[in-house]
Amino acid sequence: xxxxxxxxxxxxxxxxxxxxxxxxxxxxxxxxxxxxxxxxxxxxxxxxxxxxxxxxxxxxxxxxxxxxxxxxxxxxxxxxxxxxxxxxxxxxxxxxxxxxxxxxxxxxxxxxxxxxxxxxxxxxxxxxxxxxxxxxxxxxxxxxxxxxxxxxxxxxxxxxxxxxxxxxxxxxxxxxxxxxxxxxxxxxxxxxxxxxxxxxxxxxxxxxxxxxxxxxxxxxxxxxxxxxxxxxxxxxxxxxxxxxxxxxxxxxxxxxxxxxxxxxxxxxxxxxxxxxxxxxxxxxxxxxxxxxxxxxxxxxxxxxxxxxxxxxxxxxxxxxxxxxxxxxxxxxxxxxxxxxxxxxxxxxxxxxxxxxxxxxxxxxxxxxxxxxxxxxxxxxxxxxxxxxxxxxxxxxxxxxxxxxxxx
Amino acid sequence: xxxxxxxxxxxxxxxxxxxxxxxxxxxxxxxxxxxxxxxxxxxxxxxxxxxxxxxxxxxxxxxxxxxxxxxxxxxxxxxxxxxxxxxxxxxxxxxxxxxxxxxxxxxxxxxxxxxxxxxxxxxxxxxxxxxxxxxxxxxxxxxxxxxxxxxxxxxxxxxxxxxxxxxxxxxxxxxxxxxxxxxxxxxxxxxxxxxxxxxxxxxxxxxxxxxxxxxxxxxxxxxxxxxxxxxxxxxxxxxxxxxxxxxxxxxxxxxxxxxxxxxxxxxxxxxxxxxxxxxxxxxxxxxxxxxxxxxxxxxxxxxxxxxxxxxxxxxxxxxxxxxxxxxxxxxxxxxxxxxxxxxxxxxxxxxxxxxxxxxxxxxxxxxxxxxxxxxxxxxxxxxxxxxxxxxxxxxxxxxxxxxxxxx
Numbered sequence: 129x130x131x132x133x134x135x136x137x138x139x140x141x142x143x144x145x146x147x148x149x150x151x152x153x154x155x156x157x158x159x160x161x162x163x164x165x166x167x168x169x170x171x172x173x174x175x176x177x178x179x180x181x182x183x184x185x186x187x188x189x190x191x192x193x194x195x196x197x198x199x200x201x202x203x204x205x206x207x208x209x210x211x212x213x214x215x216x217x218x219x220x221x222x223x224x225x226x227x228x229x230x231x232x233x234x235x236x237x238x239x240x241x242x243x244x245x246x247x248x249x250x251x252x253x254x255x256x257x258x259x260x261x262x263x264x265x266x267x268x269x270x271x272x273x274x275x276x277x278x279x280x281x282x283x284x285x286x287x288x289x290x291x292x293x294x295x296x297x298x299x300x301x302x303x304x305x306x307x308x309x310x311x312x313x314x315x316x317x318x319x320x321x322x323x324x325x326x327x328x329x330x331x332x333x334x335x336x337x338x339x340x341x342x343x344x345x346x347x348x349x350x351x352x353x354x355x356x357x358x359x360x361x362x363x364x365x366x367x368x369x370x371x372x373x374x375x376x377x378x379x380x381x382x383x384x385x386x387x388x389x390x391x392x393x394x395x396x397x398x399x400x401x402x403x404x405x406x407x408x409x410x411x412x413x414x415x416x417x418x419x420x421x422x423x424x425x426x427x428x429x430x431x432x433x434x435x436x437x438x439x440x441x442x443x444x445x446x447x448x449x450x451x452x453x454x455x456x457x458x459x460x461x462x463x464x465x466x467x468x469x470x471x472x473x474x475x476x477x478x479x480x481x482x483x484x485x486x487x488x489x490x491x492x493x494x495x496x497x498x499x500x501x502x503x504x505x506x507x508x509x510x511x512x513x514x515x516x517x518x519x520x521x522x523x524x525x526x527x528x529x530x531x532x533x534x535x
Numbered sequence: 536x537x538x539x540x541x542x543x544x545x546x547x548x549x550x551x552x553x554x555x556x557x558x559x560x561x562x563x564x565x566x567x568x569x570x571x572x573x574x575x576x577x578x579x580x581x582x583x584x585x586x587x588x589x590x591x592x593x594x595x596x597x598x599x600x601x602x603x604x605x606x607x608x609x610x611x612x613x614x615x616x617x618x619x620x621x622x623x624x625x626x627x628x629x630x631x632x633x634x635x636x637x638x639x640x641x642x643x644x645x646x647x648x649x650x651x652x653x654x655x656x657x658x659x660x661x662x663x664x665x666x667x668x669x670x671x672x673x674x675x676x677x678x679x680x681x682x683x684x685x686x687x688x689x690x691x692x693x694x695x696x697x698x699x700x701x702x703x704x705x706x707x708x709x710x711x712x713x714x715x716x717x718x719x720x721x722x723x724x725x726x727x728x729x730x731x732x733x734x735x736x737x738x739x740x741x742x743x744x745x746x747x748x749x750x751x752x753x754x755x756x757x758x759x760x761x762x763x764x765x766x767x768x769x770x771x772x773x774x775x776x777x778x779x780x781x782x783x784x785x786x787x788x789x790x791x792x793x794x795x796x797x798x799x800x801x802x803x804x805x806x807x808x809x810x811x812x813x814x815x816x817x818x819x820x821x822x823x824x825x826x827x828x829x830x831x832x833x834x835x836x837x838x839x840x841x842x843x844x845x846x847x848x849x850x851x852x853x854x855x856x857x858x859x860x861x862x863x864x865x866x867x868x869x870x871x872x873x874x875x876x877x878x879x880x881x882x883x884x885x886x887x888x889x890x891x892x893x894x895x896x897x898x899x900x901x902x903x904x905x906x907x908x909x910x911x912x913x914x915x916x917x918x919x920x921x922x923x924x925x926x927x928x929x930x931x932x933x934x935x936x937x938x939x940x941x942x
Binding site: 403 | 753762769770794800804806813851
């Protein structure tokens, strides 16, 4: 494909406003593009105006490589502060500006174009499944839906095109030195500003609700203090979390729980009849989400045996940890492809944030996953951008990985 | 004084709107009334439109009996639901309706009229100090101001004219049986619907603020969780409160602490940098407010030795417990006066709520206090009322107590 067409596909996608919804305009755009290139597609509706897209090429290989990206973007926040507006792509000094340039319409466009070029390559022998999802930014809902419907079951490896680079080497150094990127390598200085992730923690978000009985504070024994009961649970939970430090992952570290919100009571003179707290746990493969949730429910069931306790566990989300063996062939292939493209080593690190891969891995734990995309840390910011070169070079990296994977 | 004049004084006071402020209109009304009867007065300004009033008669006795009541009333809340309006006194079937009829313009008027009648009684040999306060309902601010200025220092006994009866015997039985009134006597059935309080708990209201450092929940170790730190304090405080059960009062029972509010965090993904809780402790004379506050501050100082802890104690109010010896002469006199007036025994019980006496007792712990006034449990309610008979009879009780006290 011509460079100019590659750039105009990305521009087209940036113009499509898919802020936390409305993703069918991206799905339809890509379907039309794939139709033109004789690639089989399937639209999978999520809800009103929200459409996932699957596109596949099948050369009869014995394994399947997945390409995945999400169609939604986060809100532009302060529209006034965008130099060119969030949905008005501008190419300035080698950068393309606009909401989603980094996260992740560049990755999505790059993977789509790779699919088209691989399909046209008569020497390519592999099977690729391209998956464009809705609602990654809020709940990974498209990936969740597709995983439940079996779309991840036959995948052997997966490239998630989320932003994995930084905009400059000093920024990368800062991120690594501050601990914001966890590095397995002791010496990051030999690497450039390009990286990919071989792992990220999962997460569990939940709420604990405690119900009691109101009373005037002069007669506390006439009531049941829901807050006191919630803190009784908090203390049990803290003891339990301490036991989890026994489990550790070489790249991701340990399970990391945080109680982030607690609210109870609104009158100084009244025993509160309700209390709730939010907890976020970052999880590792060594102690998986379902085991954790079962343990927490057991603690609650035990406390609820007391007639004065009424605690409720409400799961808000459960995103599984993603971890690819550092010594796997897929990771070796990824390293080689980066080295050939950038003539420099690329870090493979554990990322703090999550991706749709959490959902696919939950359905099929055997997928080797890398998160690799042209975007950078300008994601979610005002004046988000991607380097034009990165965008174009990632298409080369994706093709290299795919070709090597099916060699 | 004629009955009609007694009733019209109460009506006049009810018409004066002194909802949490504006008390100078009551102070000025009473000053004018006392002036007319040659009783010496002193206006003590609290703040804009807020005026305390002191009125005294001095017959050279060696002790002083105080009469006290507050000039403010609570808000009428739902004005529509008042049958005759909150500030429009109506006499219907032996009841007088209006905001403050029970709490406590009937008590205030009754004590003022008692003062006038005692002043006219050539046989009366006692010294009385009448104290009308501002802002009892919110913070007991007038009593606090007057106590600090020394107005309680020379008092030997004090009648607080707050509502101390119920509207019916069944209601009294219900209140006692539900534990809402704590009774020293094992058998309340021999008593009528009239009662007075010889004791009530004090209270301490305070806030604990915890300050930390925000961070993304994927990197909790980059922040300081203010909520976790607050709960560390909560747990220490709970251990401390458990030690207070060693102290007990025969009428008031034990120190009774309640954590009534806790708030922290507003984003699930962010380590909270602030957390706060409100605590209300009902106190007893056996472990006084200042000792408690010192203990709490010491716990905080110790925790704050950790560089990651930043806890702050904020006192919101400290009202002292009030307790008069059940075997004191003043209580015997009160019992006799009730029996002579109602031809039935009166309960003397510990009340759950507080009064201005908390402030006077803090300044002068030697005052014998009773809370005795014509009002009932309709205080603070819509269609608040007082029985006309109760209002008039309490003037007789007050006179009897004063005469017996100086016999």
